[in-house]
Amino acid sequence: MTFLHPLALLGLAAVAIPALLHLLERRTPPEAEFPPLRYLRDAERQSARRLRLRHLLLLILRTALVAVIVLAAARPIVPIGGGGSGSGAVHAPTALAVVLDNSLSASAVVDGRPVLDRLKALARASLAQAAPADRLWLVLADGVARAGSREALLASVDGATATPQRLELVPAVERAARLVAAEPLPAREVHVLSDLQHTAFGAGRVDVPGVTELVLAPPARVPANRGVAAARAGEGGLTIAVSGTPGASPTPLVARLQPPGNAPARAREAGRTLAAPGQSVTLPLPPLAPGWWIGEVLLDADELRGDDRRLFVARVAEPARVTADAGVGPFVSAALAVLRVAKRVVAGGEVSIGERLGAARSVVLPPGDPALLGQVNRALAARGVRWHFGSPGPPGTIASADLAMVRGVQVNRRYRLEGTEGDSGVVATVNGEPWLVRDGGVVLLGSRLDTTWTALPAAPGFVPFVDALANRIVRGEAPVTEAVGAPRVQFVTRGADTVGATVFGPDPRESDLTPATADELRRAFPDARVLGDAGLAAERFAGTRRADVSGLLLGLGLLLAAIELAVASTSR
Amino acid sequence: MVDSRRLDLLDPAEVAGLGGIEIVAQGVVEGFLAGIHRSPFRGFSVEFTEHRAYQPGDELRYLDWKILARADRLFVKQFEEETNLRAMILLDASRSMAWRGDPARLTKRGYADRLVAALALILLRQRDATGLMTFDEAVRQVIPARVKAGQWTRLVRGLIDTPDGLGTAAEAALRQLSGLLARRGLVVLVSDLLLDRELALTALRYLRHRGHQVIVLHVMDPAELDLAGPPEVRFRDPESAASVVVRPRELAEAYAATVRREIAAWRSACRRHGVAYHHIRTDMPFGMALRLLT
Numbered sequence: 056m057t058f059l060h061p062l063a064l065l066g067l068a069a070v071a072i073p074a075l076l077h078l079l080e081r082r083t084p085p086e087a088e089f090p091p092l093r094y095l096r097d098a099e100r101q102s103a104r105r106l107r108l109r110h111l112l113l114l115i116l117r118t119a120l121v122a123v124i125v126l127a128a129a130r131p132i133v134p135i136g137g138g139g140s141g142s143g144a145v146h147a148p149t150a151l152a153v154v155l156d157n158s159l160s161a162s163a164v165v166d167g168r169p170v171l172d173r174l175k176a177l178a179r180a181s182l183a184q185a186a187p188a189d190r191l192w193l194v195l196a197d198g199v200a201r202a203g204s205r206e207a208l209l210a211s212v213d214g215a216t217a218t219p220q221r222l223e224l225v226p227a228v229e230r231a232a233r234l235v236a237a238e239p240l241p242a243r244e245v246h247v248l249s250d251l252q253h254t255a256f257g258a259g260r261v262d263v264p265g266v267t268e269l270v271l272a273p274p275a276r277v278p279a280n281r282g283v284a285a286a287r288a289g290e291g292g293l294t295i296a297v298s299g300t301p302g303a304s305p306t307p308l309v310a311r312l313q314p315p316g317n318a319p320a321r322a323r324e325a326g327r328t329l330a331a332p333g334q335s336v337t338l339p340l341p342p343l344a345p346g347w348w349i350g351e352v353l354l355d356a357d358e359l360r361g362d363d364r365r366l367f368v369a370r371v372a373e374p375a376r377v378t379a380d381a382g383v384g385p386f387v388s389a390a391l392a393v394l395r396v397a398k399r400v401v402a403g404g405e406v407s408i409g410e411r412l413g414a415a416r417s418v419v420l421p422p423g424d425p426a427l428l429g430q431v432n433r434a435l436a437a438r439g440v441r442w443h444f445g446s447p448g449p450p451g452t453i454a455s456a457d458l459a460m461v462r463g464v465q466v467n468r469r470y471r472l473e474g475t476e477g478d479s480g481v482v483a484t485v486n487g488e489p490w491l492v493r494d495g496g497v498v499l500l501g502s503r504l505d506t507t508w509t510a511l512p513a514a515p516g517f518v519p520f521v522d523a524l525a526n527r528i529v530r531g532e533a534p535v536t537e538a539v540g541a542p543r544v545q546f547v548t549r550g551a552d553t554v555g556a557t558v559f560g561p562d563p564r565e566s567d568l569t570p571a572t573a574d575e576l577r578r579a580f581p582d583a584r585v586l587g588d589a590g591l592a593a594e595r596f597a598g599t600r601r602a603d604v605s606g607l608l609l610g611l612g613l614l615l616a617a618i619e620l621a622v623a624s625t626s627r
Numbered sequence: 628m629v630d631s632r633r634l635d636l637l638d639p640a641e642v643a644g645l646g647g648i649e650i651v652a653q654g655v656v657e658g659f660l661a662g663i664h665r666s667p668f669r670g671f672s673v674e675f676t677e678h679r680a681y682q683p684g685d686e687l688r689y690l691d692w693k694i695l696a697r698a699d700r701l702f703v704k705q706f707e708e709e710t711n712l713r714a715m716i717l718l719d720a721s722r723s724m725a726w727r728g729d730p731a732r733l734t735k736r737g738y739a740d741r742l743v744a745a746l747a748l749i750l751l752r753q754r755d756a757t758g759l760m761t762f763d764e765a766v767r768q769v770i771p772a773r774v775k776a777g778q779w780t781r782l783v784r785g786l787i788d789t790p791d792g793l794g795t796a797a798e799a800a801l802r803q804l805s806g807l808l809a810r811r812g813l814v815v816l817v818s819d820l821l822l823d824r825e826l827a828l829t830a831l832r833y834l835r836h837r838g839h840q841v842i843v844l845h846v847m848d849p850a851e852l853d854l855a856g857p858p859e860v861r862f863r864d865p866e867s868a869a870s871v872v873v874r875p876r877e878l879a880e881a882y883a884a885t886v887r888r889e890i891a892a893w894r895s896a897c898r899r900h901g902v903a904y905h906h907i908r909t910d911m912p913f914g915m916a917l918r919l920l921t
Contacts, residue, residue, distance in 0.1 A: 084857070084859040087856060087861070088726060090865055091723075091821060093821065094885045095862060095871060098854075099871065099873060
């Protein structure tokens with residue numbers, strides 16, 4: 056037991072007051088004649104035992120009353136077991152991290168109420184019970200642990216809205232657990248308030264000793280949901296992927312396109328199709344004028360509205376006019392032939408591909424004769440290109456953030472590409488060393504596009520690679536990328552030209568609302584206690600919950616006072 | 628306005644304020660006799676001796692109807708023993724009798740004096756020889772029982788002349804009294820009975836054994852029945868100077884029970900020995916006290 060105001064215990068000296076009053080009260084009673092004294096003595100003799108007991112009882116009651124009042128003033132705090140969270144309950148200083156999963160799936164409406172509202176109410180309850188001596192953190196779907204005061208974190212909870220981001224639940228809880236475990240406080244708790252989506256669980260597990268993990272139990276029932284997982288405009292049309300509850304019925308999809316430079320209101324329908332979660336369909340797009348087109352794919356509204364719409368960008372450009380010299384080899388020639396048939400390239404002098412530097416934009420391959428390297432490097436230097444061919448490099452595989460079709464492809468022979476401006480303009484690497492670089496209108500490749508140099512010509516992505524080289528990379532255009540965020544399109548510009556775009560949308564894994572199984576929960580949180588709303592309310596701070604029993608003591612004091620009054624006022 | 632004919636029914640303290648013992652006693656007796664219309668005491672014999680004039684309170688059964696028819700005058704017949712009834716009244720004049728619980732009331736002694744005077748007057752009017760003995764630690768006054776004129780005045784004077792005494796020794800007085808009553812008679816003991824009960828009962832039993840009719844009038848102030856006072860008080864016995872500190876409120880219940888038990892013990896013991904016992908409070912109208920004796 057501890058006391059909030061221990062100095063008040065000095066008042067315990069006052070317990071002597073009743074005894075002193077008792078003695079002082081007896082000192083000089085008034086005198087009076089009373090003839091039947093013999094009766095009085097008889098009565099006193101017969102009542103002596105009762106009176107002694109009564110006096111003793113009164114003394115005990117009064118002493119106890121003073122002691123109880125003094126103890127109440129000292130505000131005693133005593134440990135109490137689990138259950139209940141009365142207003143008088145307090146707890147030992149606790150490091151508490153509340154993980155509030157406000158990812159997109161939390162915006163789903165279940166039983167007429169957004170899941171997020173319920174989670175926020177529980178988070179509020181957890182934080183509201185925190186005491187000034189507690190250390191608090193709030194972890195939202197962005198995974199950032201926000202430390203702050205109770206009021207600040209309550210405000211954060213109030214302001215939390217569903218985000219398109221996906222919460223990596225297990226790592227987030229692990230981080231939160233490690234944060235609280237590092238605090239030198241008597242108790243450490245992590246409250247996990249999430250819809251416990253199956254897709255939020257990875258392979259990891261939270262194993263931080265000394266931390267009490269309270270996990271809100273997953274909902275017993277979740278609605279079937281469908282969402283647009285991806286929408287990408289390509290050569291074959293618009294590829295749409297649908298995600299959501301496995302086994303859910305197909306849903307109608309509508310694609311709309313907004314012409315370049317026009318307001319969204321001018322968007323027009325580009326096609327309709329039908330797809331179920333897990334399916335991917337391709338919708339042919341109508342012929343489009345050159346430019347950057349913004350489109351959207353919509354599906355019918357359901358309980359989770361945030362994933363019912365996804366934006367996409369269609370880049371429509373004039374085919375590059377390409378010329379290739381004889382040194383490019385048969386594979387590049389064949390690829391260009393295919394692209395010409397597909398009208399992706401046409402013959403012309405806009406882009407040259409070969410061992411030599413062309414007059415305009417050039418894709419330069421290492422010369423087959425090593426003796427020509429110096430000549431090529433001098434030409435590059437003369438053009439002002441800050442890259443040149445270096446010494447041969449060891450074999451390796453290609454890595455590229457931009458060119459997905461070449462990732463992992465084996466490179467057997469290569470020249471190191473050496474530059475004077477650091478890694479600026481590197482598009483792909485092998486063993487971490489530049490393999491494909493761009494500087495101005497010149498692109499350098501570290502290997503010849505021949506199967507003796509690299510397996511790339513034999514890979515499925517070779518023709519798209521050559522397409523990207525001719526139509527995008529040499530032109531300096533960035534690819535259309537996708538990122539998780541509020542649905543929007545962000546264009547990359549260079550000067551007055553648009554050279555790329557990023558399409559933001561929700562994480563498609565959020566569409567599957569299926570909760571994790573009990574096994575998954577046990578595996579991810581082996582030491583956690585999975586509780587319902589009521590259980591969570593009962594177990595918060597239960598390990599060190601203590602109660603301020605001053606109110607109880609005051610009640611006891613009142614009771615003692617009432618008994619004392621009754622005993623003192625009765626003559627029997 | 629006080630009805631002088633019914634002073635017996637008024638508050639004793641108010642009645643006492645009307646005058647001295649004589650006046651009060653006469654007023655009380657007049658009212659009392661007018662109320663009951665018969666004599667409260669009867670003799671033991673039926674041997675006729677003489678006639679006397681009828682007085683209010685005389686029983687009608689002793690009225691001589693022949694004289695009434697012949698002379699139209701009221702005479703009652705008197706009998707041998709009745710005319711010779713000797714009554715001795717013993718009055719406790721100890722210090723404890725000089726106490727009252729409320730200044731608005733008579734002291735026990737004040738009340739007893741007036742009651743004794745009234746009783747003596749009634750007896751004398753019946754031509755019963757009446758005497759008085761006052762006592763405290765010792766016998767203070769002895770007025771032998773007579774029926775002659777001026778006896779009542781002597782008795783009243785005896786009451787007035789007896790000061791408040793000290794302790795109480797009723798047993799000695801009772802024994803002395805038995806020597807004064809040669810024939811069977813009436814003995815009335817008026818006391819607060821704050822004395823040794825066993826000794827007193829022994830003496831009373833002796834009187835009964837001698838054939839006397841014995842009446843005990845136990846006079847108590849109402850404040851002696853119920854304990855009251857300040858939260859804590861030292862009560863002192865006026866006779867022995869012994870004292871005890873008590874809290875009246877916490878002892879009141881036990882005290883009242885003790886007093887009730889004591890009264891019951893006196894009543895029971897007296898009944899057992901053929902002694903008439905009457906408990907009289909000093910706020911009781913004199914008439915009611917006298918009626919207890921009839």
